[in-house]
Amino acid sequence: MEKGVALSPISTGRTLENRSAITVEGLTKYYGNLLAVDHVGFNVNNGELFGFLGPNGAGKTTTVRILTGIIHAEGGTGLVMGYPAGSLPAKQLSGVVPEQANAYVDLSAWDNLILMAELYRVRLSEARFRAEALLQKVGLYEKKDNLVKTFSLGMRKRLIICLALVSEPHVLFLDEPTSGLDVQSTRLIREMLRKLRKEGKTIFLTTHNMDEASELCDRVAIINHGKLVAIDTPERLRIGAGRFHVVEIGFERPVAPEILSQLQNVDKVEGTGNKIRIYTENPCGLVASVVDFTRSHSLTMVNLNIQTPSLEEAFVRLTQEVSHDK
Amino acid sequence: MTNRSVVLDQTRRSLAIAKKDLRVYYVKGPVVIFGVLMPTFLFLAFFIGRQMPLNSLIPGLLGMAVFFTATAVSPVIAPWETQARTLERLASCPVAVWTILLGDMLASVVFGIVISFVPILVGLITGASIHHPFILAAGVVLAAFCFSSLALIFSFPPASSPATIMMLSSLIKFPLVFVSGVFMPVAELPAWAKGIASFSPLTYFTEVARYCMGGISYYPPSLSLPLLLMVTIVFWGIAVSLHKRTLPRRL
Numbered sequence: 001m002e003k004g005v006a007l008s009p010i011s012t013g014r015t016l017e018n019r020s021a022i023t024v025e026g027l028t029k030y031y032g033n034l035l036a037v038d039h040v041g042f043n044v045n046n047g048e049l050f051g052f053l054g055p056n057g058a059g060k061t062t063t064v065r066i067l068t069g070i071i072h073a074e075g076g077t078g079l080v081m082g083y084p085a086g087s088l089p090a091k092q093l094s095g096v097v098p099e100q101a102n103a104y105v106d107l108s109a110w111d112n113l114i115l116m117a118e119l120y121r122v123r124l125s126e127a128r129f130r131a132e133a134l135l136q137k138v139g140l141y142e143k144k145d146n147l148v149k150t151f152s153l154g155m156r157k158r159l160i161i162c163l164a165l166v167s168e169p170h171v172l173f174l175d176e177p178t179s180g181l182d183v184q185s186t187r188l189i190r191e192m193l194r195k196l197r198k199e200g201k202t203i204f205l206t207t208h209n210m211d212e213a214s215e216l217c218d219r220v221a222i223i224n225h226g227k228l229v230a231i232d233t234p235e236r237l238r239i240g241a242g243r244f245h246v247v248e249i250g251f252e253r254p255v256a257p258e259i260l261s262q263l264q265n266v267d268k269v270e271g272t273g274n275k276i277r278i279y280t281e282n283p284c285g286l287v288a289s290v291v292d293f294t295r296s297h298s299l300t301m302v303n304l305n306i307q308t309p310s311l312e313e314a315f316v317r318l319t320q321e322v323s324h325d326k
Numbered sequence: 327m328t329n330r331s332v333v334l335d336q337t338r339r340s341l342a343i344a345k346k347d348l349r350v351y352y353v354k355g356p357v358v359i360f361g362v363l364m365p366t367f368l369f370l371a372f373f374i375g376r377q378m379p380l381n382s383l384i385p386g387l388l389g390m391a392v393f394f395t396a397t398a399v400s401p402v403i404a405p406w407e408t409q410a411r412t413l414e415r416l417a418s419c420p421v422a423v424w425t426i427l428l429g430d431m432l433a434s435v436v437f438g439i440v441i442s443f444v445p446i447l448v449g450l451i452t453g454a455s456i457h458h459p460f461i462l463a464a465g466v467v468l469a470a471f472c473f474s475s476l477a478l479i480f481s482f483p484p485a486s487s488p489a490t491i492m493m494l495s496s497l498i499k500f501p502l503v504f505v506s507g508v509f510m511p512v513a514e515l516p517a518w519a520k521g522i523a524s525f526s527p528l529t530y531f532t533e534v535a536r537y538c539m540g541g542i543s544y545y546p547p548s549l550s551l552p553l554l555l556m557v558t559i560v561f562w563g564i565a566v567s568l569h570k571r572t573l574p575r576r577l
Binding site: 065068069070091096111119120 | 345350417421
């Protein structure tokens with residue numbers, strides 16, 4: 001954890017704009033014989049909200065722990081704002097929200113924040129101002145003097161986000177920030193992430209939650225068995241990875257699925273009676289065929305709905321492909 | 327930043343860690359009571375029934391108090407923080423391994439110095455006199471640093487259970503007390519025991535305390551104080567080097 005030189009936030013002497021916030025090349029980590037991270041490489045742009053997805057044990061947390069300097073990689077390089085990951089200057093510019101809420105439970109929320117500010121050498125008057133604003137933002141100001149041991153999981157998670165933000169980091173690493181939380185806490189954290197994104201912070205978010213990734217992230221990377229299997233915008237991943245679109249059609253009266261399976265561009269037909277689900281690789285072509293069919297059979301369509309593949313479908317397909325390759 | 331300003335910057339951060347340690351681990355009734363009672367009872371168990379002058383008794387009690395308090399809590403901070411995952415928090419902050427250790431050591435030093443007032447006050451109340459207060463103060467401070475850096479060596483195994491580290495440190499601490507001239511002045515020990523005592527840093531502090539309180543001192547402060555400083559530097563270097571190796575295994 002000790003590389004490079006210490007640095008105060010105001011004396012970096014480097015221009016922080018116009019470059020990648022995080023650069024990773026050939027990152028490799030073994031746990032014994034297990035290859036946990038296998039030559040992973042990617043870039044995260046300044047001000048980007050970057051999602052890092054993967055099934056359990058895929059290597060997400062290991063990657064975050066390397067980039068935040070908690071553990072060392074056996075190979076490859078990781079740079080945070082141009083500094084080697086794990087070096088003191090890189091840590092000075094980063095804020096970390098680990099998966100487990102790890103504030104000091106025998107200290108109050110306020111004292112935890114002041115401690116973190118002191119560890120990042122934030123001036124006391126500034127630290128107090130920021131601590132107050134952050135606690136108010138997450139609805140914990142009234143409980144600022146309570147010991148953290150009296151806090152619920154949701155309150156602890158909200159507090160550790162404040163702990164990561166008190167130094168006003170350029171890059172924020174969050175490992176499963178909403179995992180196990182109630183709806184209110186989840187919504188509050190997602191809203192905070194949106195605001196931080198607007199403020200220009202670079203956010204590296206690992207999550208299991210596909211809706212969360214789809215809703216929040218500018219780009220996502222998918223990791224499986226330690227290997228990066230895809231990296232793109234959620235929209236492109238959905239379209240690119242999901243071969244089949246689903247076209248849901250409702251007719252005024254029952255139609256036999258066997259008849260519809262004869263149409264052009266149909267891969268599979270499901271459903272009975274009035275409501276039919278058709279799987280296709282060419283939704284536009286299929287819709288044209290269905291319209292011709294309804295006209296020629298004097299039918300009336302009461303509903304037509306084209307469903308693009310979800311990020312979850314793309315994720316399942318990409319992670320399964322790698323599993324099968326293995 | 328120059329190396330000097332990096333050291334200064336990191337030292338300031340270590341003060342935050344020391345403050346946190348004092349609040350979380352030291353300023354607790356049971357810890358303070360243990361720090362005072364443990365050496366007192368152990369000491370009384372050996373001295374009751376024996377006719378010993380105050381200038382021999384109080385330095386021994388002072389030596390035990392500083393030794394036990396400065397080594398009581400700091401060995402278990404690392405396993406405690408490993409268990410609570412707060413060590414991971416510290417590791418992700420812009421602090422070096424030595425910064426964390428310095429913070430732990432400073433808290434332990436403060437605790438050791440504060441508790442040293444108890445036997446000194448007991449001595450003054452019961453009629454002992456301090457002939458060389460400044461030398462005694464220097465001895466207490468050096469001894470607190472020395473024993474605290476020794477305590478950091480106890481905590482280097484990457485165990486997450488405080489009990490494991492407590493057991494390991496007790497295995498070293500108790501025998502060390504018996505060979506350090508605490509219960510009997512070094513000058514009165516047989517030659518072979520003098521030889522063993524010369525390897526313990528506690529011997530040199532007890533000798534300084536004996537000298538300052540007018541008792542028989544085998545080693546003069548001009549030898550004991552530089553030796554305590556030298557041992558502190560060696561223990562500190564060993565502790566930092568060992569922790570650098572084992573800290574990643576705790577995370």
